[in-house]
Amino acid sequence: MNYFPDEVIEHVFDFVTSQKDRNAVSLVCKSWYKIERLSRQSVFIGNCYAISPERVIGRFPGLKSLTLKGKPHFADFNLLPYDWGGWVYPWVEALAKSRVGLEELRLKRMVVSDDCLELLSRSFVNFKSLVLVSCEGFTTDGLAAIAANCRYLRELDLQEIEVDDNRGQWISCFPDSCTSLVSLNFSCLKGEINLTALERLVARSPNLKSLRLNRAVPLDTLQKLLMRAPQLVDLGIGSFVYDPSSEAYIKLKATLVKCKSIRSLSGFLEVVPCCLSAIHPVCQNLTSLNLSYAPGIHGNELIKLIRFCRKLERLWILDSIGDRGLGVVAFTCKELQELRVFPSGVDNAAVTEEGLVAISAGCPKLHSLLYFCQQMTNAALITVAKNNSNFTRFRLCILDREKPDPVTMQPLDEGFGAIVQSCKRLRRLSLSGLLTDQVFLYIGMYAEQLEMLSIAFAGNSDKGMLYVLNGCKKLRKLEIRDSPFGNTALLTDVGKYETMRSLWMSSCEVTLGGCQTLAKKMPRLNVEIINEDDQMEFSLDDRQKVGKMYLYRTLVGPRKDAPDFVWTL
Amino acid sequence: MEALGLNMGFEETELRLGLPGNRVRSEGEGSRKRGFSETVDLKLNLSSKDTSEKVKSFQKEKHPLPRATDPPAKPPAKTQVVGWPPVRSFRKNMLGVVQKSSGEESDMAGGNNAAFVKVSMDGAPYLRKVDLRMYNTYKDLYDALGKMFSSFTIGNCGSQGMKDFMNESKLMDLLNGSDYVPTYEDKDGDWMLVGDVPWGMFVESCKRLRIVKGTEAIGLAPRAMEKCKNRR
Numbered sequence: 001m002n003y004f005p006d007e008v009i010e011h012v013f014d015f016v017t018s019q020k021d022r023n024a025v026s027l028v029c030k031s032w033y034k035i036e037r038l039s040r041q042s043v044f045i046g047n048c049y050a051i052s053p054e055r056v057i058g059r060f061p062g063l064k065s066l067t068l069k070g071k072p073h074f075a076d077f078n079l080l081p082y083d084w085g086g087w088v089y090p091w092v093e094a095l096a097k098s099r100v101g102l103e104e105l106r107l108k109r110m111v112v113s114d115d116c117l118e119l120l121s122r123s124f125v126n127f128k129s130l131v132l133v134s135c136e137g138f139t140t141d142g143l144a145a146i147a148a149n150c151r152y153l154r155e156l157d158l159q160e161i162e163v164d165d166n167r168g169q170w171i172s173c174f175p176d177s178c179t180s181l182v183s184l185n186f187s188c189l190k191g192e193i194n195l196t197a198l199e200r201l202v203a204r205s206p207n208l209k210s211l212r213l214n215r216a217v218p219l220d221t222l223q224k225l226l227m228r229a230p231q232l233v234d235l236g237i238g239s240f241v242y243d244p245s246s247e248a249y250i251k252l253k254a255t256l257v258k259c260k261s262i263r264s265l266s267g268f269l270e271v272v273p274c275c276l277s278a279i280h281p282v283c284q285n286l287t288s289l290n291l292s293y294a295p296g297i298h299g300n301e302l303i304k305l306i307r308f309c310r311k312l313e314r315l316w317i318l319d320s321i322g323d324r325g326l327g328v329v330a331f332t333c334k335e336l337q338e339l340r341v342f343p344s345g346v347d348n349a350a351v352t353e354e355g356l357v358a359i360s361a362g363c364p365k366l367h368s369l370l371y372f373c374q375q376m377t378n379a380a381l382i383t384v385a386k387n388n389s390n391f392t393r394f395r396l397c398i399l400d401r402e403k404p405d406p407v408t409m410q411p412l413d414e415g416f417g418a419i420v421q422s423c424k425r426l427r428r429l430s431l432s433g434l435l436t437d438q439v440f441l442y443i444g445m446y447a448e449q450l451e452m453l454s455i456a457f458a459g460n461s462d463k464g465m466l467y468v469l470n471g472c473k474k475l476r477k478l479e480i481r482d483s484p485f486g487n488t489a490l491l492t493d494v495g496k497y498e499t500m501r502s503l504w505m506s507s508c509e510v511t512l513g514g515c516q517t518l519a520k521k522m523p524r525l526n527v528e529i530i531n532e533d534d535q536m537e538f539s540l541d542d543r544q545k546v547g548k549m550y551l552y553r554t555l556v557g558p559r560k561d562a563p564d565f566v567w568t569l
Numbered sequence: 570m571e572a573l574g575l576n577m578g579f580e581e582t583e584l585r586l587g588l589p590g591n592r593v594r595s596e597g598e599g600s601r602k603r604g605f606s607e608t609v610d611l612k613l614n615l616s617s618k619d620t621s622e623k624v625k626s627f628q629k630e631k632h633p634l635p636r637a638t639d640p641p642a643k644p645p646a647k648t649q650v651v652g653w654p655p656v657r658s659f660r661k662n663m664l665g666v667v668q669k670s671s672g673e674e675s676d677m678a679g680g681n682n683a684a685f686v687k688v689s690m691d692g693a694p695y696l697r698k699v700d701l702r703m704y705n706t707y708k709d710l711y712d713a714l715g716k717m718f719s720s721f722t723i724g725n726c727g728s729q730g731m732k733d734f735m736n737e738s739k740l741m742d743l744l745n746g747s748d749y750v751p752t753y754e755d756k757d758g759d760w761m762l763v764g765d766v767p768w769g770m771f772v773e774s775c776k777r778l779r780i781v782k783g784t785e786a787i788g789l790a791p792r793a794m795e796k797c798k799n800r801r
Contacts, residue, residue: 074652076655076657076658077651077652077653077655077656077657077658078651078652078658079651079652134657134659160657160659160660161659162658162659162662188659188663241769241770241773242767242769242770243767243768243769243770244768244769246767269663270773272768272769272772272773274705274768274769275769292660293660293663293664295664296702298702342656342660343654343656344664345664372654372656397654397655399654401650401653430655454655456653456655481652482650
């Protein structure tokens with residue numbers, strides 16, 4: 001390859017798209033490193049504190065698309081104090097100062113201010129795509145800036161965001177000249193929206209493929225929007241409440257029949273179950289269905305709906321579907337690849353091991369699972385493992401903490417052991433129920449491809465954690481809460497942590513002394529102790545147990561924006 | 570107890586502006602009565618349309634709780650732990666909002682996907698509870714309410730009288746035969762006449778139902794009675 005001119009090599013690299021592969025390519029030789037870095041357009045930073053924006057810009061001047069992740073995963077469950085970090089402003093500021101022609105910014109678990117959105121909207125002429133997942137810190141004023149200033153905006157996608165201040169006028173800020181929208185998702189916004197402005201926006205967006213509305217959009221507006229955009233591929237319905245005998249309903253039914261391209265459906269944030277027959281024609285072509293925010297759809301209406309969805313590949317649902325409903329899914333959805341069953345908060349509506357076994361038997365292509373359930377048995381997990389060895393993601397959450405197999409009263413070690421032994425391509429695993437060190441022995445032995453492991457209320461001793469650290473060579477993220485792992489486990493193989501993105505341990509047995517030892521030995525790790533409620537008061541007692549520890553590898557040392565309650569050792 | 574109930578009932582029909590004394594009810598009488606009305610509900614809330622209730626109760630029996638020390642009636646009350654179950658707060662809040670708007674209730678704190686509302690009838694010694702999502706039309710609701718309250722509209726509780734009433738157990742008949750008016754309290758706390766808005770809207774906004782004696786519902790009565798008669 002050294003005999004080819006750089007342009008040829010660069011052209012070859014165009015076909016290498018995954019970041020992993022491009023990273024590998026850049027390690028081959030200096031020449032390839034240079035060609036690769038100058039031609040890379042899309043950069044993924046899994047931990048915004050592992051590197052500085054200046055260094056990213058320095059290495060990849062041709063950057064067009066940046067993905068950043070901030071807070072650790074357990075922040076989703078309120079385990080991290082509000083001001084811990086993850087501010088994206090410094091990144092946008094650095095990018096704005098440089099000559100990077102940013103076109104796309106995707107953020108997860110980061111804090112985004114209105115100022116930041118304003119700066120973003122004014123700094124990059126060709127900015128096209130903003131995707132925010134589980135972020136916070138901004139209001140609709142920030143959205144107004146994006147709408148007003150990004151002339152070629154294609155995508156504005158807000159997922160699972162709490163935006164407190166809500167004035168629906170931001171949608172009016174899209175200028176009349178903005179006709180480039182392809183994807184608009186504001187389903188998580190809580191407030192009112194200017195419906196006329198929305199209708200006009202959709203009317204002048206001929207390329208619109210994805211539209212997800214919030215609950216303030218009533219049914220008659222939905223009907224008008226669908227009339228304007230029959231080419232939609234992805235639809236998120238806000239409010240679906242009306243009288244089945246009304247004209248609005250009849251009109252909608254007719255309009256929906258014309259929307260032959262819809263493959264993905266979600267929302268139903270307000271719904272009256274008896275009126276779902278209008279949706280049935282759409283169901284036949286659906287590959288993705290998300291009803292996890294629609295507790296109003298349940299029982300027989302839900303099952304009726306599912307029976308039409310023969311092509312479903314992705315299903316997100318509430319546990320009110322029950323084992324019976326999952327049986328229907330198993331019977332109907334033979335193409336199912338991903339299933340997520342969320343808790344609806346109603347005890348007697350939950351699913352059990354029965355539903356999971358039915359799914360594993362009926363859906364041979366299933367490889368990604370998130371399952372909140374009332375209980376699980378070893379026998380069921382062993383059956384699932386036998387039925388299906390394709391799992392790449394297996395996340396099981398038994399709602400009752402540390403619950404054993406209700407039939408045998410045994411821990412669930414054997415069940416999970418069967419899963420890891422059978423599913424050789426397993427990359428992500430979340431455990432729950434009563435578990436001893438034995439399950440970790442199995443995981444260390446068999447889960448060779450495991451990259452992310454979530455542990456809660458499990459294990460008996462340091463051995464458990466050590467099995468995992470020693471065995472799982474590809475481990476990148478390990479998060480542990482309320483488990484009896486201490487300093488021995490933490491300190492046995494300190495070098496391991498530089499091969500991983502991060503380690504989270506909360507309410508475990510590690511002490512301040514242990515963490516300090518680790519921090520001393522490994523200067524390229526940031527070992528953060530998160531103090532809450534004046535727990536530690538920076539006392540120098542080495543034997544004191546640490547409430548929350550988050551450590552991650554980094555090339556730029558301790559972060560300068562850490563708040564008072566975060567102590568980087 | 571019945572005398573007390575009747576007393577409370579008459580007080581309740583007193584027309585007032587604003588919330589008609591549901592606070593009084595919830596503390597004393599409500600909590601005392603709740604146990605009974607719940608058990609009665611278990612028998613009568615099962616409708617042939619929705620077998621999921623049967624499935625639910627079957628599941629409860631099939632899987633006894635593992636810990637012998639815990640009372641069998643309810644799952645063991647574990648201490649609340651931060652971040653468990655591991656559900657994003659956005660999702661928790663979203664489901665909370667959606668469930669709140671579908672109607673009730675403090676004893677269903679976990680949130681539910683049904684719309685349980687209390688139903689009171691003037692003169693009845695205790696309340697009933699219905700899940701509005703079990704019904705698809707006003708007619709279904711009236712049928713169900715009629716069945717539930719028929720026994721109280723007879724002057725006596727003689728078994729023959731009850732049987733007669735059971736045969737013609739529709740609230741509309743009740744309404745025509747006497748002067749009871751179904752009203753409901755909506756999300757804003759206003760008392761409205763049942764039947765004015767589309768069914769779906771009614772389900773979303775109804776917080777409780779009251780079948781009021783026409784003669785007591787002074788302000789509502791003339792319009793209400795006419796509407797009732799017109800709807801036959």
